[in-house]
Amino acid sequence: MYKEELEHMQRLIEYQLIRGGAIVISGLNAPIVNENLTLYCAFKQGLDMEKSVTELLENIVNVAESVNDYQCADFITSVYLAEQMASINEFSHHITNMSRICGDEHAIYHYDQTLLKSYPHSFNFKMPGN
Numbered sequence: 001m002y003k004e005e006l007e008h009m010q011r012l013i014e015y016q017l018i019r020g021g022a023i024v025i026s027g028l029n030a031p032i033v034n035e036n037l038t039l040y041c042a043f044k045q046g047l048d049m050e051k052s053v054t055e056l057l058e059n060i061v062n063v064a065e066s067v068n069d070y071q072c073a074d075f076i077t078s079v080y081l082a083e084q085m086a087s088i089n090e091f092s093h094h095i096t097n098m099s100r101i102c103g104d105e106h107a108i109y110h111y112d113q114t115l116l117k118s119y120p121h122s123f124n125f126k127m128p129g130n
Contacts, residue, residue: 039108040098047091054084
């Protein structure tokens with residue numbers, strides 16, 4: 001998902017430049033690392049984050065529409081909000097599936113392995129001690 005989000009940022013920067021805007025990229029705070037984070041809680045946090053981003057994008061659309069910049073509103077709506085809805089839907093499905101597992105460690109492990117196959121990492125992960 002990192003590469004997809006990077007592409008989104010690059011596309012938004014290109015759009016800003018085409019429109020004659022200035023690019024200002026502020027720093028982001030690193031997320032707090034919770035070593036006891038469960039897979040279920042990770043999906044809940046991801047869903048909350050996607051909902052937050054969606055709200056910010058909707059705010060941009062509202063501002064654009066208030067100044068009759070319908071091209072900007074269309075750009076955000078067609079490019080980003082459609083993908084946000086898909087991401088929210090995906091996270092919601094994972095949360096539903098995880099809630100059905102009911103804490104069964106074997107089922108959680110199997111679900112995690114299924115996710116690993118569905119979303120392969122582009123980096124080599126090494127288990128501690130290996």
